[in-house]
Structure formats: structure tokens, C-alpha cells
Amino acid sequence: MERPDLVIAGVGNASGGVYNLVKIAGHGKLHGDIDCIDFNIQGNATIHGNVKAKVTNISGRAHMIGTLRSEQIKIQGNASIHGDIECKEIRFHGRGDVKGNVMAEEVCIHGETEIVGDCAAEVFDASGSFTIGGLLNAGNIHIKLFGNCRAKEIGGEKIEVKQQGMTFFKKLFLHVGLTAESIEGDEIYVEHTKAKVVRGNQVIIGPGCDIELVEYKDAFQCDKGAKVGSYKKI
Amino acid sequence: MEQELISKKELLELTGISYGQLYRWKRKKLIPEEWFIRKSTFTGQETFFPKEKILSRIEKIKNMKDDLSLDELASMFSPNPAAITLSKEEFTKRNIVSLTTFRFYIEQKGEQGAFSFAQLLQMYVLEKLLQTGDVSLEEGKLLLDVLENHYSKIQGRSCELLFIRKMGISIWMLVANGSDVYFEEGVKVVVRLHLPSCIEELKMKISEG
Numbered sequence: 001m002e003r004p005d006l007v008i009a010g011v012g013n014a015s016g017g018v019y020n021l022v023k024i025a026g027h028g029k030l031h032g033d034i035d036c037i038d039f040n041i042q043g044n045a046t047i048h049g050n051v052k053a054k055v056t057n058i059s060g061r062a063h064m065i066g067t068l069r070s071e072q073i074k075i076q077g078n079a080s081i082h083g084d085i086e087c088k089e090i091r092f093h094g095r096g097d098v099k100g101n102v103m104a105e106e107v108c109i110h111g112e113t114e115i116v117g118d119c120a121a122e123v124f125d126a127s128g129s130f131t132i133g134g135l136l137n138a139g140n141i142h143i144k145l146f147g148n149c150r151a152k153e154i155g156g157e158k159i160e161v162k163q164q165g166m167t168f169f170k171k172l173f174l175h176v177g178l179t180a181e182s183i184e185g186d187e188i189y190v191e192h193t194k195a196k197v198v199r200g201n202q203v204i205i206g207p208g209c210d211i212e213l214v215e216y217k218d219a220f221q222c223d224k225g226a227k228v229g230s231y232k233k234i
Numbered sequence: 235m236e237q238e239l240i241s242k243k244e245l246l247e248l249t250g251i252s253y254g255q256l257y258r259w260k261r262k263k264l265i266p267e268e269w270f271i272r273k274s275t276f277t278g279q280e281t282f283f284p285k286e287k288i289l290s291r292i293e294k295i296k297n298m299k300d301d302l303s304l305d306e307l308a309s310m311f312s313p314n315p316a317a318i319t320l321s322k323e324e325f326t327k328r329n330i331v332s333l334t335t336f337r338f339y340i341e342q343k344g345e346q347g348a349f350s351f352a353q354l355l356q357m358y359v360l361e362k363l364l365q366t367g368d369v370s371l372e373e374g375k376l377l378l379d380v381l382e383n384h385y386s387k388i389q390g391r392s393c394e395l396l397f398i399r400k401m402g403i404s405i406w407m408l409v410a411n412g413s414d415v416y417f418e419e420g421v422k423v424v425v426r427l428h429l430p431s432c433i434e435e436l437k438m439k440i441s442e443g
Contacts, residue, residue, distance in 0.1 A: 120261045121261075122261075137257050137260060137261050138261075139254075139258060139261075155253060155256075155257040155260075156253075156254060156257050157252075157254030157255075157257070157258065158254075181279065182279075184253040184257070185253050185254055185257075186252050186253060186254035199243075199253060200253060201252055201253075215243075217252075234243070234247070
């Protein structure tokens with residue numbers, strides 16, 4: 001089937017359909033489901049419908065009412081998505097707001113991101129601030145603390161939470177840390193984390209933590225600067 | 235439908251798997267989302283599972299994970315029909331259902347060269363019920379009709395097949411999503427079959443053969 005291009009460079013409305021390239025550089029509104037190869041938003045866009053694309057690039061402002069399915073997604077501007085996101089690789093550099101769940105192989109967060117549902121990935125790499133309303137489930141979780149991070153539950157195989165070097169000023173004015181109700185995994189290393197329960201095979205609690213209960217199977221280490229309510233071996 | 239629950243901690247102790255494995259299987263959809271039941275306990279929120287289902291599922295995963303990839307396992311456990319059609323020769327050779335059931339099906343639905351997964355499922359369920367002796371051939375006919383006409387509407391979701399009898403009258407039902415069903419007095423529930431587990435069994439049988 002022939003796939004035409006859809007380019008809105010000024011102000012315009014368009015309907016959904018099957019396209020090769022969808023590019024909105026001005027101010028555009030799309031009504032209906034879209035199936036395209038390249039999905040590119042540089043201006044201001046509102047999409048009423050589901051989007052399926054191979055490569056998605058949002059560097060302007062996008063408001064999507066529907067789900068987004070794409071192999072690669074890069075968000076550099078401001079995106080709010082009301083449905084779920086399904087993709088191979090997603091990178092948040094700007095502000096991302098997802099009301100549904102995120103399912104990906106690789107999630108990379110550099111900006112400020114909020115996910116209301118669950119987030120599942122093989123690799124989760126964050127060095128910005130994020131809020132996850134449900135479960136963060138990933139094989140490899142790597143979090144560099146730069147801001148306020150929050151998740152209801154965290155589960156995975158390898159979980160590492162580290163604080164990066166901070167200037168004295170930042171320390172004074174910014175609260176930096178991770179808050180979660182429970183953290184469960186095979187190998188866990190956390191710093192500056194507040195949690196009710198941490199459970200795992202090998203658990204290392206680093207400086208600045210406040211954990212109510214630690215349950216471990218093989219090994220447990222605790223930094224002097226950490227507060228741990230109680231711990232037990234199972 | 236009260237079912238016995240097992241907490242996450244007990245489950246891991248009992249089966250010897252780690253948190254990482256449990257989460258990975260959940261991610262791969264080997265364990266359905268609705269089995270994760272959240273309840274508040276005095277230590278905060280805890281996750282529970284339906285005991286029988288989760289234990290048998292984990293046993294299966296552990297047995298098969300060396301031979302199959304996780305993705306293959308996931309498609310085996312998903313309630314979606316497999317994209318398989320078997321030719322008649324292949325089907326009889328693999329011995330998925332007995333010849334009696336097969337002949338009966340042909341009698342009812344006519345001669346066919348190949349069978350879709352939905353048709354295989356109909357035969358499989360019929361065979362299963364005929365073997366228990368609870369269902370007669372005449373009632374089996376009705377079962378085939380029920381499955382043929384309505385199964386496509388609830389496939390992909392969890393559903394149960396019910397067969398009730400009262401005063402010599404028998405009724406087949408397909409109930410979606412495992413909701414509670416209550417009956418008046420004198421009704422005998424003859425069959426209560428969880429269809430997704432049948433699908434799973436059938437998929438396994440097909441892949442084994």
C-alpha cells in the first residue's frame with residue numbers, strides 16, 4: 001500500500017490514517033488512529049486516537065489521547081499521553097506524563113517523568129526525577145539520584161540506587177532521594193532511599209537510607225549512616 | 235469461589251525461586267496480572283496469589299524453561315488461541331483426541347481437511363467431558379454449538395464453562411471472567427471447567443506431539 005506523507009507546517013487539522021511520515025511543525029490536530037513509519041512533532045500537537053509508528057520523536061509539545069506504540073520513542077519536549085505506551089526503547093529527555101502503563105525493553109529517563117500506572121522494562125536507567133504510581137518492574141534497575149524519585153513498588157533482578165556528587169548548594173535546597181513502599185530484588189544496593197520493606201538475596205544498604213524492615217537471604221550489609229528499623233534473615 | 239491464598243514470601247520459600255525470577259516472569263506475562271492480589275496486612279500491603287494456580291504454573295515454568303524460551307512459554311500460557319491449523323492426517327496421527335470423539339465431531343460438523351485452533355479446542359473439551367462420563371453424546375452436540383457460537387466473543391479473557399442440570403433438563407453456559415454464579419435449589423452443577431487451563435493443556439499437547 002502507498003503511504004503518503006502528512007506534514008502540517010502552519011496551523012491545520014487532519015484525520016488519521018496510514019502514512020509514511022507524519023510531521024507537525026506548527027500547530028496541528030489529528031483526529032483518528034494513525035499508523036505511520038516516522039512520527040515527528042516539533043510544534044504543538046493534539047492527537048485524538050492511537051498512534052502506531054516505527055520511530056517517534058517529540059520535541060515540541062504533544063498531547064495524546066490514546067495509546068502509543070512505537071519501536072523507538074524519544075521525548076525531548078513536553079508530552080502527555082493518556083493511554084499506555086508500548087515500545088522497544090523510550091528516552092525521556094523533557095517532560096513526560098503517562099497516564100497509563102509503560103511497557104518497554106529499555107527505559108531511559110533524563111528529564112522529569114510521571115507514570116501513573118506500572119512501568120515494565122528489561123533495563124531501566126534513570127538520572128532525572130520520576131514518579132511511578134504503580135510497580136516499577138525491570139530486570140536491571142539503575143537509578144542515579146538527581147532529584148526526587150518515587151515509586152510505589154520496585155521489583156527486579158538487579159537494583160542499584162546511587163547518589164551522584166552534589167554541590168553544597170544543591171544539597172541545601174533540593175531534596176534528593178528515592179521513596180518506595182517496597183523494594184524487592186535479587187541484588188540490591190540502595191543509597192538515600194526511604195522504604196518500608198527491602199527484600200532480596202543480597203542487600204546492601206548505603207548511606208542516607210531510612211528502611212523499616214530488611215529481609216535478606218544470603219548477605220546483608222549496612223552503612224553507618226543508614227537507619228534500619230529491623231532486619232532478619234530468611 | 236473462595237480460593238486459598240498464598241503470600242509472596244511463602245511462595246518463594248516453597249518453590250525456591252527468587253524475587254528477580256518472579257518479577258521477570260510477571261514482566262513476560264507468564265503469570266497473569268489478576269493473580270497478583272493486594273491485601274493490607276499489619277506489615278503494610280502484601281501481595282497474595284491463588285495457591286493452587288500459582289504453584290502449578292511455577293512448576294510448569296520450571297520444568298519447561300530449559301527447553302523453551304520465555305517468549306514461547308508466554309504464548310503457551312496466554313489465553314489467546316494459538317495460530318495453528320492442523321491437517322486431518324496430522325491431527326489423527328498426533329492422537330490429541332480419541333477416534334470416537336473425532337468421528338462424532340465429523341458427523342456433526344461435516345468432513346474437513348484442516349482444523350483451526352478453535353475447532354481443536356471444541357474437540358478437546360468434548361473429549362475431556364465425555365471421558366468423565368458426566369456428559370452424554372446428545373449433550374455433547376449442544377456443547378459443540380455453544381462453543382462454536384459464543385467462544386469467539388470471550389476468547390482471550392478468562393472464562394468458565396458450566397453445565398447444570400435440573401429435573402432432567404440440561405443447560406450449557408459460558409461465564410466470562412470467573413464471576414460468581416449462584417443457583418436455585420435442586421440445580422446440580424455437573425461440570426465446571428476453566429477454559430484457559432484447557433487451552434493451555436491443548437497447546438502443550440500440540441507442541442509436544
